[in-house]
Amino acid sequence: MSYTQSHDINTYLPDVTAAPxxxxxSKNAPVGLRMPAEFEPxxxxxxxxxxxxxxxPYGAKAARRAFRQVIEAIAESxxxxxxxxxxxxxxxxxxxxxxxxxxPIETDDAWARDVGPTFVLDSSKNLIGIDWEFNAWGGKVDGxxxxxxxxxxxxxxxxxxxxxxxxxxxxxxxxxGSIHSDGDGTxxxxxxxxxxxxxxxxxxxxxxDEKLCCLLGAQKILWLPRGIWQDETNEHVDNIxxxxxxxxxxxxxxxxxxxxxxxxxxxxxxxxxxETDAKGRTLIxxxxxxPSQPICVQEEDLDGYEFEDGEDVREAxxxxxxxxxxxxxxxxxxxxxxxxxxxxxxxxxxxxxLFPERTVYPIPAGDILLGGGNIHCITQQIPIGRNFxxxxxxxxx
Numbered sequence: 001m002s003y004t005q006s007h008d009i010n011t012y013l014p015d016v017t018a019a020p021x022x023x024x025x026s027k028n029a030p031v032g033l034r035m036p037a038e039f040e041p042x043x044x045x046x047x048x049x050x051x052x053x054x055x056x057p058y059g060a061k062a063a064r065r066a067f068r069q070v071i072e073a074i075a076e077s078x079x080x081x082x083x084x085x086x087x088x089x090x091x092x093x094x095x096x097x098x099x100x101x102x103x104p105i106e107t108d109d110a111w112a113r114d115v116g117p118t119f120v121l122d123s124s125k126n127l128i129g130i131d132w133e134f135n136a137w138g139g140k141v142d143g144x145x146x147x148x149x150x151x152x153x154x155x156x157x158x159x160x161x162x163x164x165x166x167x168x169x170x171x172x173x174x175x176x177g178s179i180h181s182d183g184d185g186t187x188x189x190x191x192x193x194x195x196x197x198x199x200x201x202x203x204x205x206x207x208x209d210e211k212l213c214c215l216l217g218a219q220k221i222l223w224l225p226r227g228i229w230q231d232e233t234n235e236h237v238d239n240i241x242x243x244x245x246x247x248x249x250x251x252x253x254x255x256x257x258x259x260x261x262x263x264x265x266x267x268x269x270x271x272x273x274x275e276t277d278a279k280g281r282t283l284i285x286x287x288x289x290x291p292s293q294p295i296c297v298q299e300e301d302l303d304g305y306e307f308e309d310g311e312d313v314r315e316a317x318x319x320x321x322x323x324x325x326x327x328x329x330x331x332x333x334x335x336x337x338x339x340x341x342x343x344x345x346x347x348x349x350x351x352x353x354l355f356p357e358r359t360v361y362p363i364p365a366g367d368i369l370l371g372g373g374n375i376h377c378i379t380q381q382i383p384i385g386r387n388f389x390x391x392x393x394x395x396x397x
Contacts, residue, residue, distance in 0.1 A: 029167055032123030034217030036383040037183030037243055038329045039355075043127075043388040044079030045330065046158060046380045047071060047100075049092040050110040051085065054145065054311045055371040057304025060088075062367040067110075068095055070328070070335055070368075070375055073361040075099035077332030079382075081162070083107060083154070103161050108136075108151040111373060113238070114175035116380040117155040117166065120216060127385030129166045130215060131155035132174035137233045138198025139173070144232060144372070146310035164387070172211065173199045177236035177377055179212070184246040185219040185278030187212060190227045192235040199234075220278035224271055226264040228252060228290075231321035232312065238376045239323045240268060244286070244354045247277055252323045253287035261290060288324050288350055291341035295322040301370055326374035327351065328381075333358050337365030337374045 047067065050056045056063040071080050080099060084092035085106035093102045107115060114137075117129030134152040136143035159166035180188040193199070194208055203211075209221050227235025241251050249272060253265050272283050297318045307313045324347035328335040334351050338344040344362065352360050368374050382388060 029215055030122045030128070032217070033120045033128065033215055035118065035120045035179075035181040035183070035187075037181050037246075038381055039243070039245060040183050041384045042078045042331050043382045043384050044081060045074050045328070046081045046083070046112045046116050046382065047378055048107050048110040048112045048115075048154075049082055049084040049088050049096075050371065050378075051088045052109045053306035054308055054313075055109055055305075057301055057370060059304075063110075063371060064091070064095060066363065066365055066367045067378065069363050070378065071096045071100055073333055073335050073363065074328065074330045074379070077330050081158075081382075083112070083158070103158070105154060105157045105161065106150050107154050108145065108148050110371065111151075111175075111177075111377050112380045113177045113373075113377045114233075115151040115154040116176060117159055117164075118174075118176050118179070118216075119164075119381070119383050121383065121385055125386050127164050127383065127388045129155060129159040129162075129164045131159070131166050131168050131170070133170040133172060134175065135173050135198065137175065138196065141198030142196070142234070143198060144312040145308065147308075162382070162388075167215075169215070175233065175236065176380055177233060177238040177373070179216070180237050180242055181216060181218070182243040182246045182277065185217070186243075186246070187216060187218045187221045188224060188237050188241055188243070188249070189221060190224045190235050190237045190240065192226050193233060193237070194223075196234040218278065222272070222275055222277070225267045228321040228323050229260045229264055230319055232372055235264075236377075239321055239326050239374075240265070241272075242325050242327070242376075246279070247281035248284045248286065248354075250286045250288045250325055250350075250354065252290050252325045254290050286350065286354060289343045289346055290324070291322050291339045292343050293341060294319045295339055295341075295366065295369060296320065297370070320369050320372075322369055323374070324351075326376040328375050328379040329355070329358070334360045335375050335379070336360055336362050337368070338362045339366055339369070340364070 050060045050063045082100045083103050083105040089104050115134050120128050136145050136148040178193045227240040241249050254261050272285050297314045299316045302316050334355050348360050
């Protein structure tokens with residue numbers, strides 16, 4: 001089976017002007033839903049071909065080279081789907097069409113983790129996509145751009161393209177990078193993100209906790225206090241901590257007490273050290289160093305951006321939220337960001353030890369980081385379900 005199909009550009013575009021259903025559809029959600037852990041078997045992975053001038057400088061040329069390396073590494077062990085709008089669908093097909101299925105779905109940016117569906121399994125182990133509301137990481141309060149209609153429509157469009165049932169959870173605001181599952185009853189989130197004023201200010205922490213447990217099959221949520229310093233998503237959990245298996249977590253860490261990241265990581269370590277997971281296990285925390293030197297926007301990078309009115313802008317010297325925790329777990333690999341730092345090799349060694357059954361793929365990721373996130377942020381796994389099997393057996397077969 002080939003993974004090079006492209007489809008008519010209008011096939012999967014929903015009416016982005018239509019108002020979302022205001023009802024709380026979580027009340028009608030199937031019982032017994034479960035969000036598998038990322039280290040469980042996948043059917044495949046979703047990415048979006050980068051093109052937004054305010055995120056990817058100089059026509060996204062360098063970013064696309066980095067995305068290509070990520071896509072090729074993932075494609076060695078699972079199917080890959082790449083969304084592309086009309087301005088870049090031909091480039092995506094020419095660049096990665098040999099190893100990926102191109103879906104002509106237009107978005108506002110390339111953060112598949114946050115705008116794509118969160119995939120869960122029902123009690124019969126069928127795959128369902130959850131469509132959360134997306135508001136550009138904060139909406140009118142502190143969102144990063146002013147128009148996000150196509151990003152908000154992406155999850156439903158993906159489910160339609162893949163022929164997966166879609167559960168509409170609008171108007172509950174959530175991004176995929178703000179939740180991590182161990183697949184065994186425990187979720188991780190950060191207070192700084194989920195309790196931010198631009199997400200769901202009408203809800204209490206207890207109400208958010210209850211809703212996520214119901215929809216994602218959790219019995220306990222670990223509420224880490226903070227994330228990575230200056231992470232413009234209000235500190236997504238996927239940049240600070242990740243499950244490597246039930247009961248074990250990697251945590252972004254620095255020993256430098258003068259670094260502003262130190263107090264944030266220390267607060268998370270103290271919290272995790274005092275908690276157990278849903279099964280009562282004492283958590284094992286593996287420290288994963290952040291780059292030894294801050295990764296900052298350079299003047300030559302800044303010259304390549306084209307910002308829209310109302311869009312969050314970059315500044316020369318601005319520290320970016322670089323973290324090795326922002327890796328993707330594929331069926332056969334750990335797709336790991338590298339920053340040209342002395343801790344690159346340490347990150348490879350640590351994750352090779354934690355995932356001996358997988359190959360670590362070190363990917364130069366500075367050009368992805370310039371967009372604001374990294375490898376985990378641009379990927380969204382599709383777990384295996386009864387209606388979605390292994391690579392080579394997908395809806396287009």
